[in-house]
Amino acid sequence: MEYPQETFVKTTFTPGSFWARRREVVRAQTLRHQLQMLKKTGRYEAFKLGWHPSYSDPPTVYPVPNHQFWDSDVAKWIEGACYLLTDDFDAEIDEAVQELVAMIRGAQHEDGYLNIHYSVVEPGKRFTNLRDMHELYNAGHLIEAALAHHQFYKNDKLLAPILKYVDLLASTFGALENQIPGYPGHPEIELALLRLYKVTQDAKHLRLAQFFIEERGSPHGGKGKRHFYDVEREARGESEHDLPMCYPAARSYWYQxxxxxxxxxxxxxxxxxxxxxxxxxxxDLVRISTSPDTxxxxxxxxxxxxxxxxxxxxxxxxxxxxxxxxxxxxxxxxxxxxxxxxxxxxxxxxxxxxxxxxxxxxxxxxxxxxxxxxxxxxxxxxxxxxxxxxxxxxxxxxxxxxxxxxxxxxxxxxxxxxxxxxxxxxxxxxxxLGGYIWNQRVEESESEASAKASVNVHLYTSATLDIRTKTSTIQISQKTDWPWNGDVDFEIRAEESESESEFDLELRLRIPGWASECWEITPRPNKIDIRDGYLYLDPEYIRKYPKFHFSCSMQARIVRPHPLTMQRVAYVTRGPIVYCVEDIDHPWEGDHFKRTIFDPKVPLREEKRSDPDSYVALLANKGALGQLDTSAWDGQIVADDQGEGIITGESRDLCFIPYYLRANRGGRGQMRVGLRVL
Amino acid sequence: MEYPQETFVKTTFTPGSFWARRREVVRAQTLRHQLQMLKKTGRYEAFKLGWHPSYSDPPTVYPVPNHQFWDSDVAKWIEGACYLLTDDFDAEIDEAVQELVAMIRGAQHEDGYLNIHYSVVEPGKRFTNLRDMHELYNAGHLIEAALAHHQFYKNDKLLAPILKYVDLLASTFGALENQIPGYPGHPEIELALLRLYKVTQDAKHLRLAQFFIEERGSPHGGKGKRHFYDVEREARGESEHDLPMCYPAARSYWYQxxxxxxxxxxxxxxxxxxxxxxxxxxxDLVRISTSPDTxxxxxxxxxxxxxxxxxxxxxxxxxxxxxxxxxxxxxxxxxxxxxxxxxxxxxxxxxxxxxxxxxxxxxxxxxxxxxxxxxxxxxxxxxxxxxxxxxxxxxxxxxxxxxxxxxxxxxxxxxxxxxxxxxxxxxxxxxxLGGYIWNQRVEESESEASAKASVNVHLYTSATLDIRTKTSTIQISQKTDWPWNGDVDFEIRAEESESESEFDLELRLRIPGWASECWEITPRPNKIDIRDGYLYLDPEYIRKYPKFHFSCSMQARIVRPHPLTMQRVAYVTRGPIVYCVEDIDHPWEGDHFKRTIFDPKVPLREEKRSDPDSYVALLANKGALGQLDTSAWDGQIVADDQGEGIITGESRDLCFIPYYLRANRGGRGQMRVGLRVL
Known part of the structure; x- marks a missing residue:
């Protein structure tokens, strides 16, 4: 049972590659920017448990106080910092992590309790509103931060207080007479507890996660044999018509x-x-199922x-x-x-x-x-x-x-x-992110003379995966200009410490659905073994061809949403990238492309660009047939059948850019994925 | 200033005609059926102010008690009964009206107050929740019932207590120091008060209506210079988050x-x-504007x-x-x-x-x-x-x-x-309904020797309108099989009491928008005078041609909704009738025609039917091209461009029937107006 939060350390992104550059921005810019935001907004010092003026603000999303999530904001930043420090140590970030951890430790109650809001704003009311308040959600993110911290710093400075908090939670929640039979309104702690269980193997961590998951939504929970959120609300003396802003009706428990x-x-x-x-x-519960039979x-x-x-x-x-x-x-x-x-x-x-x-x-x-x-x-x-x-x-x-x-x-x-x-x-x-690219499974023989590994390659990018057994070090490298080019060069390098040791590697390459009709591998295996969209390359192939080339055709595609969505639009995609249009490339646009008619039959020309970043734009010469003319409907509900619709204005060129790149190049904020087609 | 509730008495529907038959059903069946329902549900006796078990039921639409509208249910039945008794007296209905009026009179408080809920269930809380409760809405319907009752019975048995109640309302609501600066959550009393004002010419009736309309929505009403519903809610001690079921958020005053x-x-x-x-x-306020300048x-x-x-x-x-x-x-x-x-x-x-x-x-x-x-x-x-x-x-x-x-x-x-x-x-x-067909304006000269009348004909049906002046009786008759046939024969008959008196009649015939390109009048006037879609026929024409023929082409049309609704459907209409399809005519249908593809180019054949009533059905031979095939989307979000969409299955015949006739012929309740087109 792997977690990408742990396995990512085995992956090295090739400098200069797509994800290496994005991650470098996050490491060098985002972490600092977000740290500044934590400080500016009061979150950074919040675990000192002083009063912050914003604590008096009315909730924007009633009834949840705006600062309710501060614990988790800090926790997620610590968690992210610990992952990124693994790449490159950064003294400023390290110092902030250490200071935050010290403040968190200082905020812990004698009994292990740890929460900003219920320590400062509503002391004495802890665990009285699991439905709306994010106490346990925050606890979950603190657990995840503690695990990341423990992994990077190899100490218990954060994990120890969090384990103490979890002890309190484990004794507080459950089906026993003196326990609260409740569960969090916002799940998160469940997955955190299961990650924690993997590290601690402490049965109460598994039990608590399982209790939260299994008790959730029970119509006859606890002693009263009623829905916990009903019991809890009544104990608070609230009417069921006192509605959280996200509830469209009383008892909208499906919301959570x-x-x-x-x-x-x-x-x-x-x-x-x-x-x-x-x-x-x-x-995760399924993954730790002891039975191999699903x-x-x-x-x-x-x-x-x-x-x-x-x-x-x-x-x-x-x-x-x-x-x-x-x-x-x-x-x-x-x-x-x-x-x-x-x-x-x-x-x-x-x-x-x-x-x-x-x-x-x-x-x-x-x-x-x-x-x-x-x-x-x-x-x-x-x-x-x-x-x-x-x-x-x-x-x-x-x-x-x-x-x-x-x-x-x-x-x-x-x-x-x-x-x-x-x-x-x-x-x-x-x-x-490295943990999402691929995952691996290594089985070493008892004699330690041989090992078997399988690696599932889910995503393509320039990166290297290290696999270590007691006797070998294997490196699997991909080299590609993904997501702009579908060619991927694989290379497997093995260093075996003892010459007689043997290492069997099976690689399973995902053939993306969008390339399922148009992909190649060179050299070609004798037998193409595809199961559920993965190409299985056996150890024999890998030994014979430690370098091979895998290629997925990337060309612009026109796709459409399900007809029952009633969205009569076409989307432009290419490989994994979904495209959009923005007003900056179409200065004539003033209505968010709502009436632009796209001709999906016009060829899309690829143009490699490097500003503001490398990407492939898709250009449709006269791809806009003109604008939808709705004047026939003026002053009335319906109009005579116009067949394919009436178009006004001249044809115009369209420029599609990746959706993720939107709002990076100025403009008036007008953007659309999916243009109207006839 | 006319009200159709008053002018309808001048119209006589020709027996056997479309509306005469519908109104006869209402008179002979509906009034009795609804009377039975009033009795069965407890509404009939509710003005006796006894307790009804349903008063304890929790509100279906919080916070409005389910019986909150009972006053208005009774009032609307009385009102309708009084209109229909004008056609044909009916002893059973008359007796029920008289008994109800007696009960209403008996329910009135000393000070004029009159409301079931606040007399029986929450005495002492009157006028404390104008936002949600329907006190003033009920009052409005009681006023309308009283006006209809007064018109038919020519006595004050209902009008007198209602005027007393209105006196109480007029002294209770307003901008004076000791008045409530509020207005009803559900408008209705405003239009009722303005109708009342026309009869009474009592300035306080106009004032109260105008106050309710003009004060409504003021952000700085009353002494507190705040929104009345905020002030009122706080006085009730309710949180703004205690939401009426129809409110999607706190203070959703746009709801009303x-x-x-x-x-x-x-x-x-x-x-x-x-x-x-x-x-x-x-x-109505605009209509009683004293200025002729709009x-x-x-x-x-x-x-x-x-x-x-x-x-x-x-x-x-x-x-x-x-x-x-x-x-x-x-x-x-x-x-x-x-x-x-x-x-x-x-x-x-x-x-x-x-x-x-x-x-x-x-x-x-x-x-x-x-x-x-x-x-x-x-x-x-x-x-x-x-x-x-x-x-x-x-x-x-x-x-x-x-x-x-x-x-x-x-x-x-x-x-x-x-x-x-x-x-x-x-x-x-x-x-x-007669009041909706046409309206008239008569101006008599001071000498009484001449009169001028204009009649605006809005709707076509077989009916006669009586116009009486001091010296003349004019009858305008239409004869037509509308809405199935667009031919209308008009005949104007004048009986003048004195031979020298003169009567000028101008007729204005609506040319329906759906026939604006295809209508005829015979004989044809020398000059066709159309203003805003009405054909003006001057007195000279009417004198010359007291019988003339007006005709609108009725043929099946295919119309579409505005493209921005994203509903890629075609509607079938004919004249004023909108058509639908029902499963009873298409036993193969099992998905509410959601995937049926309609070919709007297939000719629609008319078929006159007489069961279960006279109507024109529209038949499209092989009009259903087949079913939408969405299998390309199975298991994924989008699918490759299918161009015009994929159709599966064979073409089938379609039968369109008038929407108003739906659910009258059995079947499984599957029905659709507007079928998907490619």
Missing amino acids: QAHKPIINQETIEGHSVRAMYLLTAVA TSGLAGKYLPTLHRLWSNMVEKKSYVTGGIGAMKKWEGFGIDYFLPHGTDEGGCYAETCAAIGVMMLAERLLQIELKREYADIMELCLYNAVLTGMSLDGKAFTYVNQLASSDQDLSQRHEWFECACCPPNVTRTLGF | QAHKPIINQETIEGHSVRAMYLLTAVA TSGLAGKYLPTLHRLWSNMVEKKSYVTGGIGAMKKWEGFGIDYFLPHGTDEGGCYAETCAAIGVMMLAERLLQIELKREYADIMELCLYNAVLTGMSLDGKAFTYVNQLASSDQDLSQRHEWFECACCPPNVTRTLGF
């Missing part, structure tokens, strides 16, 4: 995936980040749920960018096929953190079942819905990632947010 | 058009019935608002049937162009009462400005969004009128509703 036990949930519902974090933890035990219990909810999400509730969640009110999923593209068209949320959550879930599912469908979505999110969340300079971020801008919601980034979950989430994700 | 003064509202928002009732009252006085103040909100509604927030309101949560308007067709596609509400409200507003606007655009919408609503609200047998009703059924919301009618606003609203509307 607590309307029924997870195994009974038929469709993916509610807040999309919560859903992804919860399912990631469920996948039809029994924890796997048998939870795998059908993961399959069902994943399919519902991908087929009916995802955007072309991999973004999820159409509904702003609850930052989450709408009904099946309800996927409008922008605020003035009915919605589109696609929060950065949610796409990060999809990547987490996909990675876990890939460890359970090596299937291209998971990796395709993981790659899609990475290059689009996640990468668009940060500017090229690493100092500006998005929270919501719509497919179309509007006057209300321009396509633009911000240096920080009041609820600042997304910026440090991108930081930490890029920090351990 | 009280987010700002009406003259400052740029778009039509919120609960659609409330919006229509409020705007109808605003139009740019000054009340007209100058309010007419631009009426124009703006009407246009926004028609062009961007209305369905092909005339139905309004996409959003179920607040039973009202969504954002511009957000008009999905059914529950599983994002919504569609189109409440029957709202369409009745559109008819009311359109009729008032027609009296201010004789423009076809208003009458077209009035006709559209009448034959579609309103008429669909009642079954052919007059005993079953709809509340919501979606364009597409779904498994969650089948196309079906119900005998009654817990919130039963719609059924008696249809009853009273058909009761005074």
Whole structure:
């Protein structure tokens, strides 16, 4: 059982390559920028437990105090810093981490409790509102920070107090007489506890995670045999009509995936980040299932749920960018096929953190079942819905990632947010990105004379993976200009300490869905062995051809959303990249490309560009047939059948750029993915 | 200033004609059925002020008690009964009206107060929650009932107690020191008070209506210079987060058009019935403007608002049937162009009462400005969004009128509703329908020897209008098989009491927008004088041709919704009728016609039918090209461009029937207006 947060250290990105450059920006710019933001906003010193004037502010998202997430903002920054310090030590960042850890230690109560809000603002009210408050969510991120800290610093300065806090949580929550039979409104601690369990092997860490997951949504929890959030609300003396801002109605427990036990949930519902974090933890439970048979035990219990909810999400509730969640009110999923593209068209949320959550879930599912469908979505999110969340300079971020801008919601980034979950989430994700590229499994024989390894290659980029056994060091290198060029040169170098030792390596290369009809490998294996979209290269092939060339055709594609979404648009993609148009390339545009008619039959010409970064633009000569003419509808509800629609104005050239690059080159914030077609 | 509720008595529908038959069903069946429902549910005896067990039920739509509208249910039934008794006296109905009136009189408090809920369930709390409770809405309907009762019975048995209640309201509400500076959450009393004012000419009735309209939405009302609903809520000790079920967020005063003064509202928002009732009252204010100049006085103040909100509604927030309101949560308007067709596609509400409200507003606007655009919408609503609200047998009703059924919301009618606003609203509307057909204006000379009359003909049906002056009786008759045939024979008969008296009649015939290119009049006037879609026939023409023939071409049309609605569908209409398909004619259908592809180029053959009623069906031989094939999207978010889409299965015949006839012939409740086109 691997975690990308641990395995990433085995991957070295080749300097100057796509991801090496992005990670370098994060290391050199983003970490510092975010540290400055933590300091400027009061978060940095918050664990000193002094009063901050903003603590009196009314909540922007009732009833959650705006500073409620501060613990997690700090924790995620520490976590990201620890990953990035592994690459290159940085004294300023190191000092801040150490100081923050000291403050966190100082904030801990005698009994282990550790939370800013309930220490400063509402002392005495801890654990009285699991539904809305983010106490346990914060605890989860503190655990993840502690694990990253422990991994990098090799000391217990953060892990020790966090373990003490977890002891308190483990004794506080559960089904025993004197315990609270509750679970967090925002899942996160579950996946953190399972990661912790892997390190500690402490049964109570597994038990607590499992309790939170299994008790969640029970209609007859605790002694009262009722829904915990009902019991808890009544204990607070609140009316069920006193609605959290994200609830469209009383008892909207589906908002937090607590309307029924997870195994009974038929469709993916509610807040999309919560859903992804919860399912990631469920996948982790499956992974630690003791039974190799996936039809029994924890796997048998939870795998059908993961399959069902994943399919519902991908087929009916995802955007072309991999973004999820159409509904702003609850930052989450709408009904099946309800996927409008922008605020003035009915919605589109696609929060950065949610796409990060999809990547987490996909990675876990890939460890359970090596299937291209998971990796395709993981790659899609990475290059689009996640990468668009940060500017090229690493100092500006998005929270919501719509497919179309509007006057209300321009396509633009911000240096920080009041609820600042997304910026440090991108930081930490890029920090351990190496763990997403591939995963490995090594089996050493008892004699230690031979070892077998298998490496699943999910993503392509210029990077090297180190595999060490007791007797060998194997390096697997990829060299490629991905995502702009689909050629990948693989090289396997083995250094065996003893000449008689033997090392069997099996490589499994993902053939991306978008290249499934058009890929090559040279030299060609005698037998092409493809299973679930992965090309299996056996040890014989690897020994014979330690250098081989794998190639996926990257050419512009026109794709369309499911017809039941009612979005009569075409998307331009190329390889894993989804494209958009921006007003900066089309100064004539003034209505967010809402009425631009695209001719998907016009050839798309590739143009390599290097400003503001290397990328391939796609140019459609006279690709805009003109503008939609709606004058026939003036003053009336319907108009006579216009057949294919009426077009006005002249044809114009279109320039498509990668969606993740949007809002990096100036302009008026008008942008659209998916243009109207006839 | 006319009211259709008064003028309808001058119209006689020709027996056996379309509307005469519908009204006969209402008179003979619906009134009795609804009386039975009033008795069965406890409403009939509720004014006796006894306790009813349902008073303890939790509110279905928090915080409004389910019985809150009972006063208005009874009032609307009385009102409708009084209109229909004018046609044919009915002893059973008469007896029930008299008994109800006696009970209402008995329920009145010493000081004039009159309300079931606050007399029985929450005595002492009257006027403490204008925002949510329907006290003043109920009062409005009682006023309307009293006016209808007074008109038919020519006595004050109901009007007298209601005037006493209005006296109490007039002294209670206003801007004076000891008055409540509030206004009703659900407008209705405003239009009722203005009708009352026309009868009483009591200045305080006008003042109170005007106060409610002008104070509404003021951000600095009353002494506190704050929004009244804030002040009122705080006085009740409620949190702003204690949300009425129809509020998506705290202080969603736009739900009831009280987010700002009406003259400052740029778009039509919120609960659609409330919006229509409020705007109808605003139009009435304009109509009693003393200035003939519409740019000054009340007209100058309010007419631009009426124009703006009407246009926004028609062009961007209305369905092909005339139905309004996409959003179920607040039973009202969504954002511009957000008009999905059914529950599983994002919504569609189109409440029957709202369409009745559109008819009311359109009729008032027609009296201010004789423009076809208003009458077209009035006709559209009448034959579609309103008429669909009642079954052919007059005993079953709809509340919501979606364009597409779904498994969650089948196309079906119900005998009654817990919130039963719609059924008696249809009853009273058909009761005074004659008032919608045409309106007249008579000017008699001082010498009484001559008179001038103008009659605006908005709707065509077989009916006769009586115009009486001191010296003449004029009858204008239409004879037509509308809405199935567009030929209309007009005949004007004048009986002048003195041979030397002279009568000048000008007729203005609406040329429906759907026939604007294809209509005829025989004999043809020397000069065709069309203004704003009305054909003006001068007295000379009428004298010369007391019989003439007017004809509008009725043929099947294919129309489409505005492209920005993203609904890639075609609608079939014919004359004023919007058509739909039902599963009973297409037994192969199992998915609510969601994937049926319609070929709008296939000729539509007309078939006259007489079962279950006379109508014209439209048959499209092989009109269904097959079913949408979405298999390319299985397991993924997008699929390669399929161009025009993939169709599977064979072509099939389609049968379109009038939307208002749906759910009258059995079947499984699968229905759709607007089929997908390529």
